[in-house]
Amino acid sequence: MTITKRGIGLLVAGLILLATGFRFGYPELTVLGCAGLLAVLLAHAYAALRPRLAVTRRAEPDRVMRGEDSRMTLTVRNANRVRAATLIAYDRCGPATVPVPVLQLRPGQDTVTEYPVPTARRGVVAVGPLRIVRRDPLSLVTMARSHGETARVWVYPKVHPLSAVPVGVVRSLDGRVDRVPHGTITFDTLRGYVVGDELRHVHWRTSARVGELMVREHLDTSLPRLVVLLDDRPVAHPGLGGGTSDSFESACEAAASIVMAAQREELPLTLQTVTGVTAGGDGRRITDTRPYLDLLAEAQLRDSASPGDGDELSQATARLRQRRLGDTLVYLTGPGRADDLGQVGSLRGAYPTIIVGALGALGATGSAPAPTEGMVVLSAADGADFAAEWDGVRAW
Template sequence: MGITARGVGLLVATVALLAAGFAFAYPELTVLGAAAGTAVGYALVVAARRPRLTVTRHADPDRVARGEPARMSVTVRNAGRLAASLVAEDRCGGRTIPVPLLRLRPGRDTTVTYDVPTTRRGVVPIGPLRVVRRDPLGLVALARSYGDTVPVWVHPRVHPLTAVPTGAGRSLDGRVDGVPHGSITFDSLREYVVGDELRRVHWRTSARVGELMVRENVDTSLPRIVVLLDNRVEAHPERADGTAESFESGCEAAASVVAAAIRDDLPVTLLTVVPDDDPDAHPLDRLTSVGLATGSLPDATTRLRQQRAGDTLVFLTGPGGRAGLGHVGALRGAYPSVVVAVFGAADATPADGAGLVVIDAVDGAAFAAEWDGVRRW
């Protein structure tokens, strides 16, 4: 609760009038002081009354690519018995949206629809609704929050890719494979669900744990793609208004490769040099919230060498990451095909003789064009 400048002045006048009235035996001053004090008390009572409001939100859509339109609808309903006349505003990222609540009758609602800014990649928090209640004299103002915060995910742009990495060897169904002996390989066990084939039940484990467990297999006859996004601060030294365009281009390239792999039903894994907080989230959601951090490229390449999560590695970095390409080239023993994309470099990236496929691009669109022109993976 906050007392306005007018309220502070009237409160000071109340104390002064009452003190002067009693000290000098002036009943008129005492009456004026009592009236001023009554006005301040009335303002406190009116402003302290909490209006009963329900707030619902709907984002259309709640996930959108950078630059595409998204709208938010906010509906405020008066669930109380008295009419509400309030000043309200909704929080949308770093700006506020006015919400008219003048003379909102009991049981009625009002809806405000506005555009969500999608010019930048990231999670845009919407809400909560901030309602300011004032007394008629403007002496006291009380601000309260209503409703939850709803996120709108602004994904990186996805540029269509017509080509996908083909792995190391050809499989019988026309796809390519980096595993010479592979077809269907055991991966893990999970609980049985209705519709699973009984021949996939692992009876020994089921007897031990007391419930049906089913074998989960993976098809190793498909090329497995690993996308490594360089999110180190030193890899993207050039920034404008706090944004590194080379990193934004790298996020768009990662989203494009992931989307192309998902489109062709190919296994794909998204990794970052500095591990993020939610590795199990959807790749596009992870690319929305990932940011620059301090980390070590040798540590990331060591993890990749130990995991061997695929047969094609796609490394996306900025101009400051070219000094570490030797660590990436050393992964050729674990990953038969390694593609490196450098964004925002002033000059071409020299070939290091390690068998890397190097792509220099200024942004995500240029990366897509260069990617489709690659003839050797």
Template sequence: MTSGTSAGVRDGIRRWRELTGVTARGFGIVVAALGLLAAGFRYGYPDLAVLGAAAGVALVCAVAFASWRPGLGVERVAEPDRVARGEAARMTLTVRNTSRLRAANLVATDRCGNRTVPVPLLRLRPGRDTTVGYPVPTSRRGIVAVGPLRVNRGDPLGLVTLSRTYGGPAEVWVHPRIHLLRAVPAGMARSLDGRIDKVPHGTITFDALREYVIGDELRRVHWRSSAKVGELMVREQLDTSEPTIVVLLDDRAAAHPEHKDGTADSFEVACEAAASIVAAAAREDIPVSLHLVTDVASGPYLDVLAQATLRPGDLAATLRRVRAQRLGDTLVFLTGPGGRGDLGAVSALRGPYPVVMAGLFGDRDGAPVSSGEGLIVIEAADGAEFAVAWDGVRGW
């Protein structure tokens, strides 16, 4: 038998054992039973046949014993289910014996991220429940999967072990750490003497038409459109003096070359910077939008940052889209060491965006930034250093 054939046989046996739950000892019993029965009937030795039959009966009894499925109700609560990296989170697991006759006497395990947590269910009587609490690891940004509860039940002889799951899984979202940013962009603010800062043609612009409702000013009625439609139409105007921050997170794998398992230290710092900007804008009630280079962000921004990973992306296409859409007046580009050479292309957005800033992380000793005039560049080693540099910017 060749080595490839023997490896295939071993792999087939392993899959069969995983499917049936037969242990190594149980597999030996199966082989012994078949061999004894064959030898007993072939050569006329009834004692061997009896031993083989006894081994088969033992295996059948082991399967019947391990196949008993305890009735368990599982309820889990994460307190809280969304935390910043490094904050405490706890999972509370309540297991109830829903059987009517038998008490549960098991040791279950609950999956929590990459580790398993033992959950003892000793002498759990019918109708009773037990509660177990344990901490959830939050040292890394991401989504920590918790559950389902797994119960392994075997027979006293150790021939068969069957595994079953109870309850559904839960998730704990670990957001990036948020650093306090005291400064926010001034945006396109109107000065007291009527002059407009950073907006050459005024701050009130036409946005859309809508139907007239009681209370609207008649001077806002668009009479030409009203005559065409047959009912009063009112101009909706947009105040562009309100500052709007656009955060563009560079999640390209090429921008963070020193990465492993979809993450890198520079990318973690970039996520912290993005979360800090979003939190500061929300605190000051300033509109903010978050965008990824490789994908369109959807959902709560902190959740988007929690599940962001490194992947291939096209920065040039994203910059063309951001330029065409003109999403705000302040653009913040957050990247890693591999994005240093792209800062020139980002600075070209100074036309549609009056203020363009770049955060460069993970490469303090790199070559000097060679970019267009007017680009504000912050180089920082971590989120706290970025927050200090951000508050020190005077070019808003």
């Protein structure tokens, strides 16, 4: 609760009048002083009354690509059946504050406000909570409270179309190439029977034990499996400002473009950051890109480099070498650490095909990083340039 300048003035004047009246024996001044102090006291009691508000919000849509439109619809309803709500309201939308017209909201009445959500930058935009400022009729005291929950809008990186994806070492059975190794369809897990499953896949022994039909689910290991390693270390992306950099934003765009291309080709893909956040990795084809794009929207650089930054890439490469999540590794980094290509190149025994995307390299240094034996190095200034360099590779 905050007392306004008018309230402070009235409080000081009341005290002076009250003291003067008692000191010199003027009952009129004493009455005026008591009236001023009583007005401030009643103003505190009035502002302290908590309004009964029902606040709901809906984002349409709540997941958009950078630059696309998203609108927030906010509904504020006075749930009090007797008392009207005289309020001043502001909604928090990212870094901006949006005024909400709820002055003199009658009992049972609601007001609806619609406004655009800023989507110019990749990230997660937090919207809310609604901040209600209540004042007394004389504007002596104000009380600010928060109402409603906080909603989030995911702003995905911009996607640049890629015409092809790497075919990997082992080839798929659906006609991408002719050579198919034997034994590429393997057992993966058991799951409950659903209408449409073939009866020849029912595992009768397990079904008898659990009391319901259980179906064997197989995994096609002949599909090319992509692994995208996104470098989210500040040392790899110089020019850090506002928690991010242009090269990191370009790397996120490149990762999103690869995700969408893999989803179009129905290929398995694992997305992993150097700091250890992972999406996918179960060897299944991409059917829903939301977990991957959510990760890219939430990805951030730390504010400052720590002494352990040099070890994080070593730990990430050790995890990739141990798990062997695929046969094609795409490493997306910035122009800050060209020496890291040697560590990534050491994974060639586990990942026969390694592609390095050095984003921002041309713009920052004026030259592409030196190519390493056994790796395809794509140096690009931004996401659109990366897509052009990617489509220019004839080995796909």
